[in-house]
Amino acid sequence: xxxxxxxxxxxxxxxxxxxxxxxxxxxxxxxxxxxxxxxxxxxxxxxxxxxxxxxxxxxxxxxxxxxxxxxxxxxxxxxxxxxxxxxxxxxxxxxxxxxxxxxxxxxxxxxxxxxxxxxxxxxxxxxxxxxxxxxxxxxxxxxxxxxxxxxxxxxxxxxxxxxxxxxxxxxxxxxx
Amino acid sequence: xxxxxxxxxxxxxxxxxxxxxxxxxxxxxxxxxxxxxxxxxxxxxxxxxxxxxxxxxxxxxxxxxxxxxxxxxxxxxxxxxxxxxxxxxxxxxxxxxxxxxxxxxxxxxxxxxxxxxxxxxxxxxxxxxxxxxxxxxxxxxxxxxxxxxxxxxxxxxxxxxxxxxxxxxxxxxxxxxxxxxxxxxxxxxxxxxxxxxxxxxxxxxxxxxxxxxxxxxxxxxxxxxxxxxxxxxxxxxxxxxxxxxxxxxxxxxxxx
Numbered sequence: 135x136x137x138x139x140x141x142x143x144x145x146x147x148x149x150x151x152x153x154x155x156x157x158x159x160x161x162x163x164x165x166x167x168x169x170x171x172x173x174x175x176x177x178x179x180x181x182x183x184x185x186x187x188x189x190x191x192x193x194x195x196x197x198x199x200x201x202x203x204x205x206x207x208x209x210x211x212x213x214x215x216x217x218x219x220x221x222x223x224x225x226x227x228x229x230x231x232x233x234x235x236x237x238x239x240x241x242x243x244x245x246x247x248x249x250x251x252x253x254x255x256x257x258x259x260x261x262x263x264x265x266x267x268x269x270x271x272x273x274x275x276x277x278x279x280x281x282x283x284x285x286x287x288x289x290x291x292x293x294x295x296x297x298x299x300x301x302x303x304x305x306x307x308x309x310x
Numbered sequence: 311x312x313x314x315x316x317x318x319x320x321x322x323x324x325x326x327x328x329x330x331x332x333x334x335x336x337x338x339x340x341x342x343x344x345x346x347x348x349x350x351x352x353x354x355x356x357x358x359x360x361x362x363x364x365x366x367x368x369x370x371x372x373x374x375x376x377x378x379x380x381x382x383x384x385x386x387x388x389x390x391x392x393x394x395x396x397x398x399x400x401x402x403x404x405x406x407x408x409x410x411x412x413x414x415x416x417x418x419x420x421x422x423x424x425x426x427x428x429x430x431x432x433x434x435x436x437x438x439x440x441x442x443x444x445x446x447x448x449x450x451x452x453x454x455x456x457x458x459x460x461x462x463x464x465x466x467x468x469x470x471x472x473x474x475x476x477x478x479x480x481x482x483x484x485x486x487x488x489x490x491x492x493x494x495x496x497x498x499x500x501x502x503x504x505x506x507x508x509x510x511x512x513x514x515x516x517x518x519x520x521x522x523x524x525x526x527x528x529x530x531x532x533x534x535x536x537x538x539x540x541x542x543x544x545x546x547x548x549x550x551x552x553x554x555x556x557x558x559x560x561x562x563x564x565x566x
Contacts, residue, residue: 146364150357158353172356177508179360181436183367184506187378188435198437205436212511245342264314270321271314279439286314293313293339300338 135195139186150179153196157203160267163250163258174210178203200263200277248303249296257292260285313339375506379435382504386429389500390525397493398532406535410469417460417531421524424452428521432501432514446513453520454550457527461542471535483545486534490549491556493529494522498553515558523550 137145157178161171181202189198246266250258256278263274275285311330319326326334334340367376374385403409427449431441474482498518507514526549534546 146361147357150360154353154356158356172353172359175356176360176363180363180367180508181506183364184372184376185435185437187376188437201439202436205440208440209507209511212513249339249342264317268321271318289314290312296339297313297337300342304338 135186135189136191139189139191146183149182149195153199154179156267157199160200160203160262161207163247163262163266170210174203174206177206181206196269197273197276200267200269204259204277245300245303249299252299253292253295257288257295260288261292261296264289313337316340371503374503377504379433382433383429386433386501386504387426390425390429390497390521390528393493393496393500394525394529394532397489397529401489401533403531403533403535406474407471408469409535410466410537413463413465413469414531416463418528420456420460421528421531424449424456425521425524425528428453428517428524429501431517432521433504436506441513443513446516450516450520450550450554453523453527454547457547458543461539461547465537469535470537472538473536473541479541482536483541486530486536486541486545487548487552489533490523490526490530490546491552492526494519494526494549494553495556497525498522498557512558516554519550519553519557522553526550526553 135145135149138149154175158171158175161174162168165171165174178199182199185198185202189195250261253261259278260274263269263277264271269277271285271289272282274289275282278285280288311327311333313333316326316330316333319330375382377385431446431449434441473479477485498521501518501521505514527546530546530549534541536542
């Protein structure tokens, strides 16, 4: 980020390589259409560019970037006036930006999104950042604006709820 | 050991214990996490789109909203004060009646404090946690109520001014309302140039209407000599409602 501020345009490519894919993954779990997720990722990096002079050398970029992303997502839902839709379609199909994936991976991703869609929003945000983005819980706490203990409680409850959802879903599939 | 502990272990780069491995084998969430494909490699077309959007960030507005937040705040405050001062210079209150300085000072102090809050909410950086809807709604409610409450503040006898001789009360009310709204519109236009958001949510509109209304009421306090409470309530305090209608409801009706 410091290099980018100094005018090194290649540094922006490095930033995108490091965070673009994981940001898109986090966005996709809430949004039905891949193009909406891509649009939000694009807006996040655009906001990063606009906010670059607020960045202090030596600060951590990841919490900065993910806070922007979460705020953009909330703004998106307020503008659209809608709640996150249940992601029922398989991921990766018809999306030119995603390489063809094995059936098992596609099914696994679909199960992830199904389970995430069934849990409360505050738990979903924590698990998306912790599980999909791989962000440690102390950092997740600062991103969502809650205490570490509150975030741990949400994570525990969220994972437990997802286990319950997945067991129920797999049971229904087996019966079917 | 549960899913949270296992994920934290993986994030620390540590290997899983036997107990953790047993959990993973039995847990649908953890086993799913291991089998789900990792995020795809960086999408070249997405990078191209982002790069194009950044390259289009040119001109005065792009420069303004890329300034550090404290600079944007100073510019926004300076712009608002400049507009208010211009209105006060063009249509001074003292032309009609002596200005009750103590009362005006109190009103200006209260409105300025609200103005600082509104400005902070309007120009808050997106890399900081978002202000709560309660804070935003509270700010707008305070902007709506403050001029109405201040209308009933005591005024020195010498400064009492009930109505113009050359304008009827409705004409005077409309004149003040128009000046307040136009001041607010000019201030909001400047604040939007500093705002980094690409489009405006309802929360953003509420804050902008509040900021514009504060500027409008500041200008009216320096312009309007009428101390009759009914005039202040119906001609000054309603500026915030008019701005909210202008920025929230009219665009929605047009879009519909």
